Amino acid sequence: MIWGAIVGGLAGTVVLTTLLRAASELGLTRMDIPFLLGTAVTADRVRAKAAGYALHFLFGLVFALVYFAVFAVIDRSGFLLGAVFGLVHALFAGSALVNILLPVVHPRMGTTFDAAGSAPLLEPPGFLLRNYGRRTLVVTLIAHVAYGAIVGGFVRLAG
Numbered sequence: 067m068i069w070g071a072i073v074g075g076l077a078g079t080v081v082l083t084t085l086l087r088a089a090s091e092l093g094l095t096r097m098d099i100p101f102l103l104g105t106a107v108t109a110d111r112v113r114a115k116a117a118g119y120a121l122h123f124l125f126g127l128v129f130a131l132v133y134f135a136v137f138a139v140i141d142r143s144g145f146l147l148g149a150v151f152g153l154v155h156a157l158f159a160g161s162a163l164v165n166i167l168l169p170v171v172h173p174r175m176g177t178t179f180d181a182a183g184s185a186p187l188l189e190p191p192g193f194l195l196r197n198y199g200r201r202t203l204v205v206t207l208i209a210h211v212a213y214g215a216i217v218g219g220f221v222r223l224a225g
Contacts, residue, residue: 068134070224071217074148075130078216079123085209095205097191097198102164105174105188129155130217137221148218149211156210160203164191 089095103125104118105111133151137143169175169190176189195202 067221067224068131070221071130071134071137072127073224074217074220075127076123077220078130078213079126081216082126082209082213083119083122085212086205089201089205089209095195095199095202097195097202097206102168102172102175102188106172109174126213129213133214133217134221137218143218143221143225145215145219145222148221149215151218152210152212152214153207155214156207159210160191160195160206164195 083100086095086097086099090098098118100118100122101111101114102118103121104114104116107117107121108114133148136151137147172188174188189197191197191202195206
């Protein structure tokens with residue numbers, strides 16, 4: 067049932083966001099996904115956080131619905147399959163989406179083509195998010211695997 071994906075998407079996004087925020091507060095990463103998302107729509111740092119959290123939860127629901135659609139097509143779901151989806155999701159986001167696409171479309175993020183004297187609001191994440199700390203990829207993988215497991219589990223339980 068689609069309600070399992072929606073509830074799982076909300077719960078999974080809460081867990082993912084909490085894990086990433088805790089990792090940032092513990093000094094394991096310098097990445098702040100809500101801030102990255104929010105600064106795409108505003109230069110105001112306070113409003114960027116609020117907008118970023120709203121966008122992050124919206125995207126969490128969208129990805130849960132994408133997971134649900136794939137679960138429906140393959141007629142399988144569950145915690146383990148969801149965890150695999152979360153792993154693939156994190157690897158794609160960390161290697162292609164955030165590394166290559168985000169700096170190209172984000173109006174306040176630097177790129178490898180910026181001049182030394184320019185001062186963008188955000189530095190680009192770099193390959194596998196390395197510019198935000200060496201542990202960022204590991205933290206991101208763990209958080210996304212948890213998200214996927216939660217979405218997959220809720221879909222399975224609701225079905």
